[in-house]
Amino acid sequence: MRGLIEDDYVTDEGEFVINIGPQHPSTHGVLHLKVWLDGETVKKVQPHLGFIHRSIEKMSESLSYRNFIFATSRMDYLAAHINNEACALTVEKGLQLEVPDRAKYIRTILAELTRLQSHLLWWGCTGLDLGAVTPFFYAFREREYIMEIMEETCGARLTQNFMVPGGVMYDIHPNFQKRTKEVLIQIKSKFQEYDNIMTGNVIFENRTKGVGFLSKEDAISYGVTGPTARASGVSCDIRKLIPYSAYDQVQFDEILGTGGDCYARYMIRMHEMKQSVSIIEQLIDNIPEGEFQAKTKNVIKLPKGEFYQRVETPRGELGVFIVSDGAASPYRIKYRSPGFSNLSALPLMAKGGKIGDLVAIMSTIDLVIPDIDR
């Protein structure tokens, strides 16, 4: 075999080097991992990024405060609402603008619907990554209903661009409440089905239990957030710690796990879906009447200063850091994306496991590559 004598095929220590991605079925996008293998055992993982880097931060420096929000829909495309909300909240913080209650409620409901659809997609993809194709179709069945609601109210399915500084862009569709309630009933009846097909499966448990362990200390040190960190016992739900929008009006639990392995991360997300359903149920009938948008000037200018807003996306903590010099567009914007920090812990988790474990870990930390590269 000619390749064996070529460089980079095997290292001097006899390790086999393979490149997983940027074109690979389980990297969920254009992530490139260079993996050093000893037989099947992963010795070292090195992420190579930048294949979908669009420099949203640089672009935003020349966009107005109204426009830059919509570029963020393309970051974490499965949580476009929440990205937009984070940006809108930061601008509102800079303007010291009070958002009408109606807008807050609508934002929270849409954010939770987004979280629900993102977790559903994740659930399907986890099954797919572990080799079970069927769950993917079950997850998409319910996700489709949510996407239809999004389409009806926001006019788009994935990149909704519905949040504007001061509230939401339009009022909700007249059918919104009725359809949302129908969908919630539909989804609640399916949770048991999800558990039947995946959670209790012996092969699934073997593939995930004890795999990809992340300790609490490491989770904090690596800046891991979201369900991935909560599975290791780190309390980091921004919705609870620093409530924004209407999260201070609702009762919900922050799900904490102790396992720190793939199974714990899986269970956290499964429970979070139920919490999201409960949050929407509490809000959907109580949307207050009134304005859906606060009055803002045509050209928004933020005062000189620095503004930071943290929100909870399905993948973890999204931070928006705006530095303003008083002009009509931001001087500097930094997005602290959850996927980026979560990915940094991947080499630690994958070390010593098998290739199959690497795939399981990648799917349970729920990577969205445009969110990492921005």
Add this chain to the structure above:
Amino acid sequence: MKILLTYSFSSLATYIHNLLAELITNSLLLQVTEMVILGVSLIAFLVVLCFFLGYMERKVAAFMEIRLGPNRVGPKGSMQIVADTLKLLLKEGLTPDSADKFLFNLAPVIMVIGSMMVIAPIAFAKDFQLYDINIGVLYVSAVSSLGVIGILMAGWSSNNKYSLLGAMRSGAQIVSYELSVGLSLISIVVLSGSLSLGDIVRSQENGWWIIKGHIPVIISFVIFIIASTAEINRAPFDMAEAEQELTGGFHTEYAGMKFAMFLLSEYINLFVVSAVAATLFLGGWMPFHIGGLDGFNHIMDFIPSSVWFFSKTFLIIFIIMQFRWTFPRLRVDQLLTLEWKYLLPISMVNVILVTVMAIMGWHF
């Protein structure tokens, strides 16, 4: 007309034989002609079978995944698989520049030949068997492991890291699961006292072995199904392909017709293991008989033997297809753990159990 009424392939075979014997007087030439007819009709049968299995797999998958499956090309989408095969035929058969060209092109051929050869001793219907070799079971287990050579060859010659990993995995996997398959076959050999598949079927005249041999045979049946699913590289044991881990495993670099040949051999393998399981455990073409109840047995005999054989085989194929769309894939070390720590010890104990049972006459 007479042929149709007797519902028997054997009369068809005799009819053709007599017809040819009238035309060709030279006995050697007659034999060669019959062999050629046999080979061509076997290949034609297997290709049609694979079309059907491909269609069936899609429909079963669709049924389990709450979708419709192919429904556009032909009636109920039945021509979809023909269209796909045409597409594969017309595609360019790429050979990577750095691949070992000879082995790369040879591998799919070996895979297909290996799986086709196993068909020979299988009895499709009463008195309809290509070659009732007296060591049939041994032949089946020996030839069915030829496929691994094709897989190793494909993985090695592709000069692709994923392919190599896939080939190494399947080498470890198939060699291990071969043991369990062999041991579960032995339990039937012990009970029937013959290695010939024809004799094994005839020994089930008064009841299938899965009923006559009760618990130990049920255990070996289950082990056979699990181990042979692993041996033919189907999910949840598709380590060698493992799309989400190794993108395509040993056939990552294959395209066009060469790739289609891997698919062909996969489906022939699926049919073969199901046919062997049906023959050994469920009586092959033998109708459902209960020893002593002659009236009942007579009614059962009215259903043609080929119908019995194919319905049993397709039942097992259906079960194996359901595995694929239900379970996640095992990890490579768990796969070997399952074999060496669970299936192999169980089958060894089970062989002893069956032997004791056969000696003491505890079966029906």
Add this chain to the structure above:
Amino acid sequence: MNTEELKSSISNILPSAIYDETGEFLNVNIASEELYPLINELRSNSEFDFDYLFCLTCIDWKDHLMMVYHLLSKTHQHTIVLKAKISNRENSEIETVCNIWRTAELLEREVFDLFGVKFINHPDLRRLFLSDDWNGYPLRKDYVDENMISL
């Protein structure tokens, strides 16, 4: 600890620190050379216990670069923003913090990639997003891309 206590405790370690309370968090302005001793103390001293670095970035203020560290303590729930001024814009250097918070390893590579700040003692300082032969640092205000077509 509240803001006043934080200020007095930090002043004990680093008297030259300048405070700014106009924003949401307490901002501590220091020079880049003073960063490592202070930040090491902030992490290891159980009074501060800043175990979570939730944002690390850089701002180009045209005449100087400024590293911004957002620190949070999971135990005490207090937050500060540490700003280290790098005066030398052409040959900007600062001590790495990735041996204190592991998340900094990738974040510092991002800053190196887009701002050109060199991190002393960083284990693997390479470009992260851009290709290795890229010229210039795109997020600097004076960056000009010759290939860019303005519409």
